[in-house]
Amino acid sequence: MKVLKFGGSSVENAKNIQQVISIITHISKEHKLAVIVSAFGKTTNKLIEATKKAKQKNKDYKTILENIEQQHIDVIKDLLPSSSQNQVINNVKQSFSQLTTLCEGCYLLEEVTPKTLATISGFGERLSSYIISEIAKQKLDAIFKDSRELIVTDNNYLKAQVNFKLTNKNCQDYFSKNKHQITVLPGFIAKCKNGQTTTLGRGGSDYSASIYAAALNADELQIWTDVSGMFTANPSIVKQAFPIPHISYQEAMEMSHFGAKVIYPPTIQPVMEKQIPILIKNTFEPENEGTLITQKTSKNGSVKGISYIENISLLTLEGSGMIGVSGISKRLFEVLADENINVILITQASSEHSICVGIYNDDSEKAVLKINEKFATEIEQHKIDPVILEQNLSIIALVGDQMRNHQGLSGQMFSALGKNNVNIRAIAQGASEKNISAVIKNSDAKKALNTLHEQFFEEKVKQLNLFVTGVGNVGNRFLAQIHQQKKYLLEKLKLNIHVVGISNSKKMIFNEKGINLSNWKNLLENGEPTSLESFFNCTKELNLRNSIFIDNTANQQVSEVYENYLRNNIGVVTCNKIACASSLENYKTLKRISRKYNAPFLFETNVGAGLPIIDTLKNLIASGDNVQKIQAVLSGSLNFVFNNFNEKVTFHDVVKQAQAEGYTEPDPKIDLSGVDVARKILILARESGYELELSDIENDSFLPEKSLKTTNNDDFYASLIEFEAHFQKIYKEANEKNCKLKYVAEFVNGKAKVGLQHIPSNHPFYNLEGSDNIVLFFTDRYPKQPLLIKGAGAGADVTASGIFADVIRIANG
Structure with missing residues (x-):
């Protein structure tokens, strides 16, 4: 047997569901299948939004429910023959009648309990699995089974813990008697012992599929989503990222914990114990290889992936009164545990003078308040300082089983980030050496991810991002030379040069992917108005790695903005002699800032044009x-x-x-x-x-x-x-x-x-x-x-x- 799970994007509309049916049809020819489906794309979010509006006495909740209902009926009408539509539509309407009643209760009481929210938010999976099972029945030997009849949990309604003993028995008993080739089940939902609906947490459909796979000793768990596997980095941020063909359970857990959203972190544990392979595939490109997750992986490459979590806060508890005092850490983590605050990262100085923890921004203010209350006596006695809070940070992590066998990875990581002026606020590395994590500013995350991906995955191809001002005689020829030599630089010198910004005295243009240098003049003519300040601000806000400002002018005002670029780790290359021939103090300042911020300042053409x-x-x-x-x-x-x-x-x-x-x-x-x-x-x-x-x-x-x-x-x-x-x-x-x-x-x-x-x-x-x-x-x-x-x-x-x-x-x- 194989267990297949299809995510929300895979079942978002009628066209996508047809593709899902095609995949199921192909695989079911050789394997018995348990098919777990998520709610139609974004349905769960919409249900939660409707619940919130009802609680707030906002009658717009009715419109939201009506739109969701229409979306489901449209799918039924598109994919089921007329003769089969009425019964399915009636059943769906009954479900929405229940939903409306529940939301009306929230509206009248101005309250939403966890039990109610779990029931409402689980309707998406109940509806999608039922509808898809009815569609599958038209051509396949399929049946619908409600997961609430099989998966048993505690009564933590919104993030329930599974009773595996009862769940495994229920699953084994049912499937041993079930003769159908395909069983369609809703993900995400379960029931506690008293029969109330519970949910397995956001992303819980993956977890549902893993629970079934482990209980049934499946040959394979397949996660079908909208990307072709786990990537070396987030492909929406790192355009050069590519799928990882093979990865271990441990590597996958590390990457999913640190933000790889392809798979929900708890998913791996049940199948890992049974050593059941996980295959992540793309619903819309099923021919792609995807990512295989197993107990062991290839030893090729020390770093398997780079992931990150954004919107993190750092809490630092420090003070001389912590040194040599036992129980400080225990008290700190007890406070966070009591408030149900998840700790993502921990680091402690060897001097015991400080403890630093990373948590989500949303929990930060509550955490600061409660920790300060807990240590109020020590703070009053000046033995411990009030908690230091730093918000809007990200954790970026290198992941790989083989990292422990390669020296110097930490050095490469921090050197690459340092060269691009990415300030590291905290570092954590487990004893297993499968993960090296660093805390940085949210605003630096994109630059950091691209920098590290270039360092560890791109065969040493280095990308430079140029921002060119002045396109007269010299600037024109410079852009022509860059355009002419682009292929040579890539093939021979492993350099990928992108001209990201161009400006003259009147207009400017920007393209993060690189401006088309065969047509830059027309593009610039239709660009937006420019100024020295606006061109600098756009360059700074892009915050790209290996950024270089090119000054092809002889303008004094342009020379006066070099310091701004250098202070933001943007290199400066100029043929403009004014800055280096200005006051000695300014010349020395530019040199000093260049060294301090590791931003190159080169001006070879100030003397002798192209002569060295x-x-x-x-x-x-x-x-x-x-x-x-x-x-x-x-x-x-x-x-x-x-x-x-x-x-x-x-x-x-x-x-x-x-x-x-x-x-x-x-x-x-x-x-x-x-x-x-x-x-x-x-x-x-x-x-x-x-x-x-x-x-x-x-x-x-x-x-x-x-x-x-x-x-x-x-x-x-x-x-x-x-x-x-x-x-x-x-x-x-x-x-x-x-x-x-x-x-x-x-x-x-x-x-x-x-x-x-x-x-x-x-x-x-x-x-x-x-x-x-x-x-x-x-x-x-x-x-x-x-x-x-x-x-x-x-x-x-x-x-x-x-x-x-x-x-x-x-x-x-």
Whole structure:
């Protein structure tokens, strides 16, 4: 014999019930069946809601009952032939007449007793099993049997304890005489010895099926639901989760206790004692393998699943008066037991200074009140502190029989959570080492589940979630590069990069699953209005693991929000030099917060676009080298300008060309005034370990004073035309000396300066072409022959590639 249980979603409507009948028909060809069914989807909730409204003198309870009745009659009319409908409909109407009478009593008395609620809430299963049995009879050898005639319990009406001795005898006696191939029974309900209806607790239909399977020594218990087995994590939260093919009873109990709703926790105990396999299958995809639960499972993989319970509160009882005093724990748990408060997690410091327990939020205020009352004397004497309450938490748990045989799992778990700034409030691990539990904030649960699933199940594929602001030349090219390389990154580097948010100065768009980068421009055009604050708030609220904010702008206001991102464990990658060249205090603050919150802060493209200048410098310093001197041409735009400027072309036209080709900042005066170069040498000096301000950089500008004082691009370009003779004179002086003009940055003995220099033909800078940059590092290890880095130092493509490289650095970090 096999025992099949079908959940509420499996029997929610006529179409689903037809699928259930199909499954029963197929299996009954080879096996005798006991079929246990839940109430039609959501019926029990609706019955409880109607009862509450009746108690509150709200006549809407009648409408609820009428809707439930109509739902059942519709199924009968859809699935039974006309000749068989009248009797079944009449019986259903009689049941609803009883229901209405019970609710009227609640309405008149303004009271609902546990006995009454058990009777009312059990009507859903009584109705569904009766109707399904009548449908099955049309084509199959089926019969209906009321579970209240077989399962005997105590009189704890809403969560009754089973009398297994009487129940087993009743089941064995009935089924030994029952010759029908299929017996349909209601789940969830039973009767106490005095004949009153009791229930087995929410989720009790699973338990009913297990009771029958154990009593009848069934070959297998099948739980049919709306998912294809027990998953490695909740698939509605972790999209990459997948069904576990085989799991042990102990693993299944741990996962069901910690929130895996596929199976009701008490279900496992009866069949485990008889070692009856449990198979969890999907009613709507019956061809899927599902999950098999047996005594032993495969040894492949140490962690079998990750589960969690939300809406948890932590109660902490602590005080010096607890140390060495026996009976404190006993008194604490007695209080909770007396109030029927379920303890989900326990942890105690080895110093005996504190005890911490996890309970459901709904019980927390009552628990605090009663515990403080119990320990009132000790609290008054300041031996014990009043209970500390923390609410809105979740428990997240790793589960697996083989975890005890693998070292370092706890370290991997806590390291992965720590890297994503998931704060752990409490930890519990049983001596069996089948479960490692951590208490975290509810708001971090989604991020934590995805982080741990990625760590333990996804073949080391790491997902990065990018939030990109600024989609001009550089931002456009960056998104194009991400789109182009997505497949390569996944296959070769095991990186899954999602661009989750994009904004420009006017609009923003978000998609947690990843924005379609082949159509992002149209999507952004139709996006919602944006601001720096709203973009940050949306990023923060998503709270995704491995989140990175990408700043492709040259905007000061954008640079001022980096701290907000870093404090929320969101990495920052930027080509915007303003933050790192701002006040020394701000620069140091960003560095400190980055370390404190484990949020990467990378800005390789601040100097040299895509050239690995800053990264090389960091490695030199980290390995113990010291910078003696830096000489560099750091402005691709100025190098482009002076490589193309001569007596045949005006200075104005060359600068215009440089801006048109994307070599200059949107405001070209920033480049030509030397401010941009000054910022770059300042950043290199700071990364070398020197504490300088931008005002400490000597800037020998070649621009006329009038050009420097302009306030917009039109006036600036007009001034270049006005002072063309000045620029031709500068060119002529260099040309007469057979020198080239280069805007050079120097850092020597803790001092820095930038300015236009005449570079002779034997100098390394002389043949620097186009928009190239060059940096010479003179260090303790490179005192005479400097370490040289040279290459394209400006342009949208190379800058975008530098930002891309920083993203890869974070992924590999």
